[in-house]
Amino acid sequence: MQVDIKKLEDSIGIKFKDYDLFTAALTHKSYTAEYGGEKWNERLEFLGDSILSAIVVGHLYKRFPELAEGELSRIKSQLVSRKVLAQWAKELDIGKYVFISSGEESSGGRLRESMLANTLEALLGAIYLEKGFSTIKDFVVSRFCQKIDTLVDTDYKSRFQEIVQGKYRVLPVYKVIKETGPEHSKIFEIEVRVKKQVLGRGFGRNKKESQQEAAKSALRKLRLL
Incomplete structure (x- = not known):
């Protein structure tokens, strides 16, 4: 060739x-x-x-x-x-x-x-x-x-966890606070807490996506995005 x-x-x-x-x-x-x-x-x-x-x-x-x-x-x-x-x-x-x-x-x-x-x-x-x-x-x-x-x-959750662990020596806690929509097309609302303080909320079609959005929200609240 x-x-x-x-x-x-x-x-x-x-x-x-x-x-x-x-x-x-x-x-x-x-x-x-x-x-x-x-x-x-x-x-x-x-x-x-x-x-x-x-x-x-x-x-x-x-x-x-x-x-x-x-x-x-x-x-x-x-x-x-x-x-x-x-x-x-x-x-x-x-x-x-x-x-x-x-x-x-x-x-x-x-x-x-x-x-x-x-x-x-x-x-x-x-x-x-x-x-x-x-x-x-x-x-x-x-x-x-x-x-x-x-x-x-594409990985806000890992980034947020790394920051939280480094600063507070604890892990973020994610919790589903609401599920809406039909069974085949649910929307999850999840909040993320650090030491009982809510730092972010996220919505998504599954828990993984919602957690990423919650972590993204938290990073923005902390002015890290």
């Missing part, structure tokens, strides 16, 4: 001077085993993983000054997970540009989550070596860290 990696430059908005470095970032070890070559992307993957973690952690630290270490760690783990990285790689269409062996090609390796995530990390490592920390930081924050809000906003 012919690969025009210049199109990937257009996709990521970064031009490389060192095409050997750029190509190495996109080369899987299986390709060199079959076709020869001395450079593949495992070392760049290691570098990119470390660079990405540093940028994400720094961004989280500044973005959420009220969150404890455990909650920051949870968000960071989600953000740099294989699933999320593979999705970002798909958005950049990285799979089209990876150099892989014929065996990997026939087995669907080009679309494998691990292949996509690892190649993305290698590409980040290459961008760092080519352009420096400032450029890779801007690239990650502008193109990737926007996903942070999505991850945080």
Whole structure:
């Protein structure tokens, strides 16, 4: 398969001077085993993983000054997970540009989550070596860290619990205070208390959704959203 990696430059908005470095970032070890070559992307993957973690952690630290270490760690783990990285790689269409062996090609390796995530990390490592920390930081924050809000906003309950445990050394207590509607389409109203004080109420089609809304309400009351 012919690969025009210049199109990937257009996709990521970064031009490389060192095409050997750029190509190495996109080369899987299986390709060199079959076709020869001395450079593949495992070392760049290691570098990119470390660079990405540093940028994400720094961004989280500044973005959420009220969150404890455990909650920051949870968000960071989600953000740099294989699933999320593979999705970002798909958005950049990285799979089209990876150099892989014929065996990997026939087995669907080009679309494998691990292949996509690892190649993305290698590409980040290459961008760092080519352009420096400032450029890779801007690239990650502008193109990737926007996903942070999505991850945080979908789990208000965990965020609220982390804050309450850190500040009060107790767990929030959720209680159903009303159920309305027919059996097949109920609406639950739930309140959340901390040390017997009601801090939030939420409505939802099930208890889990209502608890999330109650936690969201509490965070807003505490001016943490």
